[in-house]
Amino acid sequence: MTLPKGLAGVVVDQTKVSSTQGAVLTYAGYSIKELKNAPFEEVVFLLWHARLPSAEELNDFKKLLVSKMVLPYETVQLMARIAREPQHPMSILRTTVSLLGTTNDIERDDPPRILAKMLTAIAAIIRIRNDQPIKHVHKAWGVVENFIYMFSGNRPTPEQVAQFNTVMVLHADHEFNASTFTARVVASTKSDDYSCLTAAICALKGSLHGGANEQVFKMLEKIRQTGQDPIQYVAQRMAGGHKIMGFGHRVYKNGDPRAAILREIARQAAHETGNDDYFALQEEIKDYMFKTTRLHPNVDYYTALIYHCFNLDRQTFTTMFAACRTAGWLAHIIEQQSEGCLIRPSSEYVGETNRHYFADKEEKIID
Known part of the structure; x- marks a missing residue:
């Protein structure tokens, strides 16, 4: 049996949620290039129902999501304690999702309510860690505008809403990535949605998956703070056997289509916030990486600057x-649970064989 490491290229199941076939990202058959400016709520509806909503359905769905963007009192009380612990925010989020699974009525819960919460x-979590008061939802605003307001404390401009909406759309799904597959494995056991999401968050926390965006900006900060030549810094890191985060992708060998869209948003956001030097630094590193390794930026590279x-x-x-x-x-949890099939792959054993407990114990005693 010969299998590629990490199951690269191995088809393990079918899905109607999203696809990266031909190195083109599509959601339920629609190209991400066409969906990039679609309302986040509309894209969520598409992922969950495999069709676009009518105007009336979209309006109702927006209102529903916003109306559910309120946390149970018990959850807020517990979060006020754990969010101040000196742990990584992803560890706090992992525990918070578990709390939501105990302070909410799981039997009556549904995807809109879970996403909103x-x-x-x-x-x-962001507000508490910054010792800032938690902000509450404005029912007349959309999901993205409310989300930005609730983590920043300021009502965003229409331009900011549009920028962040595209970011959220581009990150909404990506077929069977590590965290999604983890969620599907748990969903296949008929576990509850919060358990599935908790498992997904544990997978996303790793630096080779969701944590890559953090490492990208850490690199940019270090170069700026030390005043080191960026090309020299990157070259030294690669010479030492270190991976330059934010470059290369297992699926997109000729460039991540999301990165191409995010690059322009990063350029605009950097200019509007006085961070042009960071964008120029990214461009210099990007050109050098392509010249020396032929690797393109992935979704994490420009997202890091946008978040900053x-x-x-x-x-x-x-x-x-x-x-x-x-x-x-x-979307994947819903799809997997509807299949009613337990994910239980087999493995190839490559360890020692034909060993005998009593014979080996006797040999050790003699020695």
């Missing part, structure tokens, strides 16, 4: 990823 919980332009601490970047990806996680 996930967004509010992530915004609350929204005044987010880099440790919270992966929680932003989780906020966007929850829509896709729920």
Whole structure:
């Protein structure tokens, strides 16, 4: 039996949620290039129902999501304690999602309610960690506008809403990535949605998955703070065998289509917030990486700068990823649970064989 490491290229199941076939990202058959400016709520509806909503359905869905962006009192009380612990925000989010699963009525819960509360919980974690009061939803605003307001404390401009809406749409799903597959494995056991999401968050926390955006900005900060030549810094890191985060993708060998869209948003956001030097630094590194390795930026590369332009601490970047990806996680959880099939792969044993307990014990005694 010969299998590629990490199951690369191995088809393990079918899905109607999203696809990366031909290195083109589509949601339920629609190209991400066409959906990039669609309302986030509309894209969520598409992922969950495999069709676009009517104007009336979209309006009702927006109102429903916003109306659910309120946390149970018990959850807020517990979050006020754990969010101040000196742990990574993703660890706090992991525990918070488990709390939501105990302070909510799981039997009556549904995807809109879960997504809405996930967004509010992530915004609350950021506010509590910054010793700032939790902000409450404005029912007349949309989901993205409310989300930005709830984590930043300021009502965003229409331009900011449009920028962040595209970010959330582009991160909403990406077929069987590590965290989504993890969620589907748990969903296949008929576990509850909060357990599935908790498992997905644990997978996303890793630096090779969702944590990559944090590492990208950490690199940019270090180069700026030390005043080191960026090319020299990157070259030394690669010479030492270190991976340059934000470059390369298992699926997109000729460039991540999301990165191409995010690059322009990063350029605009950087210019509007006085971070042009960071964008110029990214462009210099991008050109060098392509010249020396032929690797292109992936979705994490420019997202890191965009999050910084929204005044987010880099440790919270992966929680932003989780906020966007929850829509896709729920879509896959719904699909997997409907299949009613337990995911239980086999493995190839490559360890020692034909060993005998008593004979080996006797040999050790003699020695």
